[in-house]
Amino acid sequence: MKVPFFDLKAQYASLRQEVLAALDCAGAKASFIQGEDVDAFEQEFAAYCGVKHCVALNSGTSALHLALLAAGVKAGDEVITTPNSFIATAEAISYTGAKPVFVDIDPRTANIDPTKIPAAVTERTRVILPVHLYGLPAEMDRILKIATQHGVAVIEDACQAHGARYRGARVGGIGQSAAFSFYPSKNLGAYGEGGAITTNSAAIAAQARALRSHGESRRYFHDSIGFNYRMSGFQGAILRLKLQRxxxxxxxxxxxxxxxxxxxxxxxxxxxxxxxxxxxxxxxxxxxxxxxxxxxxxxxxxxxxxxxxxxxxxxxxxxxxxxxxxxxxxxxxxxxxxxxxxxxxxxxxxxxxxxxxxxxxxxxxxxxx
Ligand SMILES: Cc1ncc(COP(=O)(O)O)c(C=O)c1O
Structure with missing residues (x-):
């Protein structure tokens, strides 16, 4: 018997008619960058996660980057995270000019060990960035408590944990903000790159929205140096369809x-x-x-x-x-x-x-x- 590690072709075959109809519909709207489907997906994914805001982006890496920038992380700061993750978790910290400070995992959970975090906190620490690795939520209660004691923010790397819950609440709304990836093999995967920030903070959502599109406040007026981190319209259509499943x-x-x-x-x-x-x-x-x-x-x-x-x-x-x-x-x-x-x-x-x-x-x- 053959058991491939994963099989995205099988999933496509099971959804083919719906996917073709959704893409046809999105194509007819000609909103190839962001647009109606992406807006609707943001609302639907925010509702799914039980948060007020979702900002759709072009990858999970971009989501981590903008979540860190929106938390005010800058050169000279430190961000505490786990070394047991995909490298993007640390790269996003490096993009801001801050330094990743690693803390070992609890060998039982494979997630960051909260008991080891306090020793890593310095006056430069701005954020604790736990990863819900393989879909298992990190020990958020203990992490949030440490963060509150030290006056730092918590950002969740939820790139592998779409739909997971911690004490009844979906991940994505537990920290100040969270980053999701819609890489095709994720539990919720796009047909290309995709990502999102979720947050209950209107200010963070607004900042992420501006930064994802060149720091633009209105067409061709720019308040800051931003990025091109926008989600394509087709990915919005696919993700809306797949979120239902x-x-x-x-x-x-x-x-x-x-x-x-x-x-x-x-x-x-x-x-x-x-x-x-x-x-x-x-x-x-x-x-x-x-x-x-x-x-x-x-x-x-x-x-x-x-x-x-x-x-x-x-x-x-x-x-x-x-x-x-x-x-x-x-x-x-x-x-x-x-x-x-x-x-x-x-x-x-x-x-x-x-x-x-x-x-x-x-x-x-x-x-x-
Ligand atoms: C834990 C973790 N963080 C960050 C990322 C980056 O997401 P993306 O590949 O969408 O940029 C991934 C996914 O690949 C991931 O698994």
């Missing part, structure tokens, strides 16, 4: 995760702990194993595609070597990066495929001794 797709991902969990109980794999306060979504289903590369090669040989998110922590990536971090600085993150495997997980996967992928992994790693 997000809960159903997230529920399906949960069912598939449970199949994995059942088949892998008692084996030599470790899991990302779901935590007590969060109702996670399953962006990725990751396991931690010894001898990761050999396990992956065996899975591949038996038709099971996998990914690695991420093979090298951000503090050890080339562009961040200048910050002076060394191997051994964040042992839990480094160990996670050595052992992590992302198994196939997407709504169009069949139960048989999930059982086959899990059963194959079970055979490869063996029972716990």
């Amino acid at each position: 997000l809960d159903e797709w997230n529920a399906r991902r949960r069912e598939l995760r449970e199949i994995y969990r059942r088949h892998l109980a008692g084996t030599r794999v470790d899991f990302q702990d779901p935590g007590a306060a969060g109702e996670r979504v399953d962006h990725l289903f990751v396991v931690y194993v010894a001898d990761r590369d050999a396990v992956r090669a065996k899975l591949e040989h038996r038709g099971v595609g996998t990914g690695v998110h991420y093979p090298l922590p951000i503090h050890l990536q080339k562009p961040y070597q200048s910050l002076g971090y060394r191997q051994g600085d964040f042992p839990h993150t480094e160990r996670a990066c050595e052992r992590v495997i992302s198994m196939p997980l997407y709504p169009e996967m069949t139960e048989e495929q999930a059982a086959y992928a899990a059963g194959t992994l079970r055979e490869i790693v063996g029972e716990r001794g």
Whole structure:
């Protein structure tokens, strides 16, 4: 049996008629940049997340960048985040001229360890930027408490967590603002690049709206040096259509995760702990194993595609070597990066495929001794 790591063609096939109709309708409006569908998507996604404002953008990286700028982050400031993320989390901090300050993860959750944050706070800290990694919300209560004590803002990197909840509230409205990515393989994915900021602050939303379009206040009048971070009209149309299916797709991902969990109980794999306060979504289903590369090669040989998110922590990536971090600085993150495997997980996967992928992994790693 073949189980690809993900299969965007299967999703397209299941939506083809609706997608073609939505694109035809959007094309007829000729609003190729922003426009009616993007405006409507902003309202619908804000309502979905339970926030007052959504500002649609051209990527999650842009969303992080503008969320940080709107929080007043500038050169000389520091932003605390996790080294166990996609590099864009740190890049967005660097774009502002601020310095990323990394804090190790809690090995159970793979998210930033709140107990280690206070020691990283300095008088230059402006923002704490937790990532809801693989769809599991970070420990927001403790993070918000630390932020309040030190008078700094919290921005959520929710790029992998569309629809996840923390103590009943959707992520996206817990911090001052949040960044989402609509990269095609995300739980809510565009057919190209896309992203958004969500926030309850009218001032932050207004600033992000101006910055995404060259700092323009009215046509050809510019109040600041902004960016071209606008969302295309076609992506708005696609995202509106796909948002209607997000809960159903997230529920399906949960069912598939449970199949994995059942088949892998008692084996030599470790899991990302779901935590007590969060109702996670399953962006990725990751396991931690010894001898990761050999396990992956065996899975591949038996038709099971996998990914690695991420093979090298951000503090050890080339562009961040200048910050002076060394191997051994964040042992839990480094160990996670050595052992992590992302198994196939997407709504169009069949139960048989999930059982086959899990059963194959079970055979490869063996029972716990
Ligand atoms: C945790 C995280 N942050 C930021 C990003 C950046 O999003 P994008 O690829 O849409 O720029 C991604 C997605 O790729 C991500 O997974």
